[in-house]
Structures are given as structure tokens and as C-alpha cells.
Amino acid sequence: MSGAHTRARDNELGDFLRAQRARITPEAAGLRSVGSRRVTGLRREEVAVLAGVSSDYYARLEQGRERAPSPQLMEAVARALQLGADARDHAFRLARLAPTTRATEEQLSPHLRQLLNSFSKAAAYVVNPAFRVIAANEIAAGLIAPAHHDGKVLEYLFLDPTAPTYFVHWDDVAHASVRGIRLSAGFSPPHPEVAALVRRLYVRSPAFAAIWDAHEVAGLTTVHMHIRHPAVGDLELSYQTFDVRESPGLQLTVASAAPGSPSEDALALLGTIEATERGGYGFPTVGPSPQVTRTQEST
Template identity: 60%
Template sequence: MATPPGPLGEFLRAQRSRLTPADVGLPDVGARRVDGLRREEVAVLAGVSADYYARLEQGRERTPSAQVVDALCTALRLSPDAREHTFRLAKLAPATQPEPGPVSPELLQLMDAFPHAAAYVVDPGFQILAANTTAKALLGPSQLAVGAFDFLFVDPAARTYFTHWDHVARAAVSALRLAAGFANPHPAVPPLVSRMLAGSPEFAAFWADQTVAGLSLTEKVINHPDVGRITLTYQTLDVREAPGQQLTVATAPAGSPSADALALLGTLEATRTTQP
């Protein structure tokens, strides 16, 4: 019986399939039976034997050295997030993802100090741990209750809410794959992945793409039921004092229609929460 390739082998093969010889400065000689680079080409670029690299992809070799993994990451032109993920899959990085505790009072105070921004904190399973007034109005009851993935892939309203749903959903899956790369990920992550794979063909297709990228800086266009179409810049940061927590802040340029709409959302939410 053939040895299963395992997470590292599957990931390496997926990254190899994305590259062309031109991407890495190699001549494109002869017909190709596979997408992307040949195994032999990756081996040459990484300075390892073709047989050794084949064994890595096939799962017959599972303990590469840090030097080999670093060379493979360079050969495959991996991003910093994908490089970090590869080291985790090779068991050359911390094996356990920290389980974040409650959001600190200091962070809650900081979030409330953003009167013109929506700020919220998520755990590695993308459940929302805390949100300021504006974020509560922006996200709405469904996202606050079920978290990002059930909203994106289960709630039909998400496809109206996000103008570019496909882009947002792909980015979320890429970030979840990064969180799932630990040998011992956050307890919420494996069951979330299993449930989404079983229940959403679109999630399964995005997951099979093997793309890894943490959330950072991005723009989203939202059709909000209370204020209409708004364009926001989202910045996501790791909370150093609470590993595993991520703070996302959504803003719009001062004086823009989107900034006015965001401010109105905050006012509406504050009014709702103070009504008897």
C-alpha cells in the first residue's frame, strides 16, 4: 500500500504546481505532463537530490532538516506566511497553538478609543471574542453569534453583504489553513475545518487549493442593511500579549461617504443599546 503523502507532501506538491519555469528563471524545455515545475526542477533549485525531494512529496520522508525546509521555501518562492506554515508542517516550529484567554481590559479600552472605526477581536477559530460599538453594528447579530465561517459559508446573506464574496471567502480559508498548520492547533480549529469540509463544497474547493496567507491589510466592499454600500480598509494585527488573538480594525478615509456611514452605524448601535 502506498504511503499517504501527509500534510507536508500535499502542501509542497500544491506549491510546485503553481510555478512555471519562467517564475524561477529556468528554461521551459519539452512538453510537460504535470502542472507547474517538475520535481527534479524543485530539487535542483533547493540543492537536494531528486529522489529525496520525491520522498518528501510522497510522504516517505517526513523529517527534513531546517536547512532543507528553508531551501525548499526559497525554491518554491513562498511568502512569509507560507514559509511559516511549511516549517510547522515539517514539525520545525512550535507544535502547539496558544489558546487565547479572555480579551484583556486594556485591549477593550483601546477598542473603545476608536470612535470612528470598527474594532473586534477573534480567536484562531475566527469566533468573535469582543467588539466595540461600531463593530457590533457593522458585523450584525449573525456574524457576532456564529463567527466568520458559518456566516460566510452557511448564511446566504453573506453573498449580499460582501460585494466580492469570493475574494473574502478565499482569504478567510487561507488564514484558517495557516491556523490549522500547528501539530496541535487551537481546539476549535480541527472541528471547524471538518464541519466546513462536510457542509460546504465551496469551502472544500478553497481548502484544496492549499493557499496559506494570514489576514493583514485588505479592502472590502460591504452592502450593509442599515447604511447601504460602504468601502472599508481592514487591518488585522496579532495581539502580542495574548497569542492566538487577532485584532481587526476597519476604517474609511475621513470625510468620505463610507466614513460617514460607519459613524452612523456606531450612533445607531449606541442608541439601540441605551434604549430601555
């Protein structure tokens, strides 16, 4: 990894604040732009005015010379930079002001396994903070199998040449994934896999490095994906992601199709294929799924 990136790791809060102020024009911040400007976005002193702090203090905060900002100060800076909820929380974590969060041991409770198994017409799987799949129902295993046998979603996305074929709108998926992993990287104390994953991808994938350096941050919520699966063809799926409260840091993702659509039929077929073939993956498969059970009973 480059020396510049190593230095950036020492002042992630400053790098993040600089990236955020570069996105805001004076007009968007309610300021009047006078004369020529040598910087993109807001100047440091303009952020200081909007936040109600001295220019010298804000400069020290960005430069990493002020390491202990108060919650009130960070709240004012977040408002000045018009940070959304995820970006605000990320800034607070970088300033070591948010509650610490660590994922528990990656062993699914019986209740969570039952929940995974209850999705009879949808792919459901659980990932850890490094976006590694640690459990999946049979439909999800069939959906994921061609893409990442070992469950390492981001490594497949950025290092496997087949990824842009599998993810038809690869660029959108890539940006959303990096925004999500940056959110995970801000947790304190960090998950041991996340930092190593970021270093590995930063070195090996110019595309990852470019998106990472943009300092975009957002949690995974609801997205639409077009998947081109080698076994069942094209699928149009809605992905929804939820935090697993009983195991902080883990996330449950559910991929579903419109009722009665060809994509829903394709998901059911993937579950049937997985139930009969059961590939060897780097994550446990929860099953049999109710959908597959009913299919078998009817034959």
C-alpha cells in the first residue's frame, strides 16, 4: 500500500472532513461566492463559520492536530457539512465519540437460523463486517455459488474478472459496497478482517482504491440488482439489508423478486438445484428450505 495511503490511515477523520467539504458549494451552504476560488467546495474558514468555531481550531481538526473534539463540536461540523445520518455516525466514530461495537462470535443463534430458513421464496444470507457470507439459506447458496464459493463478496466483486458479467450494473454495486465497508471500517474497535481486506483490495484493485479514496459512506439498505446467473439467466431482485441486533456487526440480507415474476421462478429453481447438488462453499447452508420441501413432497 502506498505511503500516502498509510499516512491517510493516521488522519482518517481529517481526510473524511476534507472530502465532505469538497462536495458542498458555497451556494448550497447558503454562502455568497466572491471572486475566484482555488479550492473545490467550501474553504476551511467557511466550514468554521458555519459550525461556529474558530478557523484555527477547524484547521487543526482537519490536519489531525486536534484529537479530542467534543460531541457538540462534531455535531456542529456535521451540520455545517450537511452530513447524512450514516456519514454523521461515521464521523463520530472516527472522532472516537460513538459507542464501541464489536461483532460477536460468528455463530448463528437457533432463532436466526430459523429466520433464514423461513424465507421460502427469497434468498437470505448473513454477512460479517467484512461482507463475508457466514450462513445462507439454500436459495441464497444457489444464487451466490457462481460468484463467490468462499463467501468473500468484496474480493469477488473487485478481483474476479467475471464479476461485471454477474452484476450487470457492476459500477452501482461496487460503489454501494465500498460505502458500506467504509462504514464497517469506522467501528471501534475494528473487526480484524476489515482492515486487512481494505489493504488487500486497495493494493490489488485500482477501481476499489479510487472509490475508497472518495470517502463516501453509507449503510446497505434497499437496492435493486440485475443478476446474470449462469444457471438460470437474468434475475431482477430487490436486496434489503438489516442489522442483526443480537450479534452487533452482522447483517442479514434478503434478496426477493416480484411475486409471480420469472425471477421468482428462477430463485425457486436455484433452491431446488442447491438442495440436490449442495456445492462445497466456505459458509454453512441452512436447509432444507420450506420451498424445496414442498416441491419434493408434491413429486
